Amino acid sequence: MNSPFFSIIIPVYNSSKYLHKCLDSIVNQSYKDFELILVNDGSKDNSLDICTQYADRYGFISVINQPNQGVSAARNNGLKKAIGNYVTFIDSDDFIEQEYLLHFYNESANADLIVGGIVTKYEDDLTAQRNTVYVVKDKTLSNQEKIIQLENKYLLSGAVAKCYKNEIIKKHALEVDVNFHFGEDALFNLVFCMHAQSIALCDFVGYNYIQRETDSLVKRKYSFEQTNLFANTISAVRLEVKKKFGISAEYDMVIDRERTLFKINAISSMYKAKFFLPRKQRVRHIREELKNLNLSSLPDTSNYYTIMKGVFLIKTPFLIDFLLKLLYSRDE
Numbered sequence: 434m435n436s437p438f439f440s441i442i443i444p445v446y447n448s449s450k451y452l453h454k455c456l457d458s459i460v461n462q463s464y465k466d467f468e469l470i471l472v473n474d475g476s477k478d479n480s481l482d483i484c485t486q487y488a489d490r491y492g493f494i495s496v497i498n499q500p501n502q503g504v505s506a507a508r509n510n511g512l513k514k515a516i517g518n519y520v521t522f523i524d525s526d527d528f529i530e531q532e533y534l535l536h537f538y539n540e541s542a543n544a545d546l547i548v549g550g551i552v553t554k555y556e557d558d559l560t561a562q563r564n565t566v567y568v569v570k571d572k573t574l575s576n577q578e579k580i581i582q583l584e585n586k587y588l589l590s591g592a593v594a595k596c597y598k599n600e601i602i603k604k605h606a607l608e609v610d611v612n613f614h615f616g617e618d619a620l621f622n623l624v625f626c627m628h629a630q631s632i633a634l635c636d637f638v639g640y641n642y643i644q645r646e647t648d649s650l651v652k653r654k655y656s657f658e659q660t661n662l663f664a665n666t667i668s669a670v671r672l673e674v675k676k677k678f679g680i681s682a683e684y685d686m687v688i689d690r691e692r693t694l695f696k697i698n699a700i701s702s703m704y705k706a707k708f709f710l711p712r713k714q715r716v717r718h719i720r721e722e723l724k725n726l727n728l729s730s731l732p733d734t735s736n737y738y739t740i741m742k743g744v745f746l747i748k749t750p751f752l753i754d755f756l757l758k759l760l761y762s763r764d765e
Contacts, residue, residue, distance in 0.1 A: 437493070438541075439467035439534055440517030440599065444507035445484060446474040448525035451643070452483045458528035460491055464535040469494045470511045475501030480525075505609040505617050508592070512602060519547070519596040526643055527593065533639035537596045544633035546625060547596040548579075548588055553642045570636040577680045579632045584687045589626075592618040594640040601628050615655060616663050616695075623670045627677055656708040657699050657718060664695035689727035696722050697741050704761035712754065719750040 441459060445452065459469055471484040473496060481498060488494040497510055508522060519541065523529060533549075540547050553564040566586050574582070583589045592609075601607070605628050609621045626632070671688045674680070700719060703710045710718075728745055731738050744756050 437466050437468045437517045438464075438519065438538060439596070440511075440515035440520045441467055441469045441523060442472065442508060442511030442515060442520060443469070443523050443525050444472050444474055444504045444511070445476060445480050445525045446501070446504070446507075447476050447478045447480060449476075449478040449480045449483055451526035452480055455523065455525050455528050456483075456487050458530070458533075459523070460487070460494075461531055462529075462534045463531050464538055467493065467534060468515075468517055470497065470514055471495070472497045472499065472507040472511045474499060474504065474507040503611065503614065505611045505613075509608045509611070512608065515599060515602075517599055520599050520602060521596045522592040523640075524593060524642075526645070528641050528643075530639035530641070532637065536635050536637035536639060540633045540635045541596070542633075543631055544596075545598040545601055545629035545631050547633045547635055548583055549594045549635035549640060550638035551588070551591075551594045551640045551642050552638050553644050556643050556645050565638055567638060568634040568636055570634045574634070576629075576632050577678045577684075579634060580626065580674065580678060580680060581684055581687065582634075583632075584684070584691075589622045590616075590619045591642075592621065593642065595622070597625055598629070601625065604628075613659075613663050613666075615660075616667060620663075620667055620670060623667065623674055626674055627670075654705050654707050655698075655702055657703050657710065660695060660699035660702055661718075661722075664692055664699060667695070668692045686730055690730035690732070693726045693728065693730055694738070696725050697738070697745070701741070701757065701761070704757050715757075716750045716754050719753050723748065723750065 443455070471488070471494065473481045473484055484496045488496045495514070497514065499507065499510060512520065519537070521537070537547050537549065548568060550565065550567045566588060568586070568588065569582060588594070607621070607625060610617050613620065668688060668691070671691070675684050675688070700722060702708050703715045703718065723745070726745055728742050731742050733739060744753055747753055
């Protein structure tokens with residue numbers, strides 16, 4: 434049997450409300466050479482029934498049914514089954530435009546990784562565009578320049594709107610890290626980049642990402658240890674990417690910015706009710722991490738980080754602890 438050009442992997446968990454729109458956008462693609470792997474991750478609604486109905490109707494759709502293990506495990510199980518030349522991920526509550534795969538196909542010559550743009554829409558009004566992120570397609574750009582562009586536009590943060598050469602995934606046994614429950618997609622992307630020889634940019638924006646209330650990392654709750662471990666892990670991987678591609682000092686600002694963002698999130702987590710730490714431990718962690726913060730690298734696009742920047746510029750651990758405890762007192 435000939436391998437399809439694309440393997441599309443969709444983790445599915447309690448997505449019955451959105452699944453029909455997602456799947457219809459895929460089966461109606463103008464480019465037809467693909468397989469679709471639906472990984473039902475222990476859904477409690479009728480998502481599995483919907484997946485089965487589509488698989489019965491379309492021969493290119495297969496269903497994996499697993500106990501609930503999380504989105505990363507679902508993606509990994511899909512990767513084990515994927516036989517396409519390229520792998521692409523789609524979230525079950527998002528949808529793609531009809532020419533989505535065709536544009537990726539047109540950019541695939543000699544490319545190990547293809548990255549496209551994303552349009553973000555509100556859940557309650559799919560006609561309204563909250564934000565559109567384009568890539569600048571320029572054949573004169575080096576891989577180094579492409580990585581910096583993608584990092585600055587946060588297009589390496591998620592698994593969607595990308596196509597990965599499956600040969601590289603198989604050869605290096607690449608998987609999404611199941612030990613992290615945030616940022617694991619960015620980690621996968623960067624590790625993949627370390628094995629990639631060529632990166633292609635697709636200036637077609639065909640992926641519709643639906644913004645929901647629970648999507649913000651700031652609103653989610655993870656422990657200091659979890660968040661700090663991730664910050665250290667992904668910073669180390671970014672340094673390896675810089676070394677491999679010989680990326681200029683401009684990438685240092687990306688590394689500093691992302692490390693600082695996650696370090697601040699790690700420190701802030703100590704004041705959340707679920708992970709609240711004693712004062713002595715909080716002050717010790719603040720003192721240890723202050724040297725790892727490059728506050729000048731923080732973006733000015735978020736009120737949250739503007740406030741955090743002002744707090745940490747004080748530089749005094751005891752006073753920083755006092756202010757953060759006041760800010761997060763409502764969570765205790």
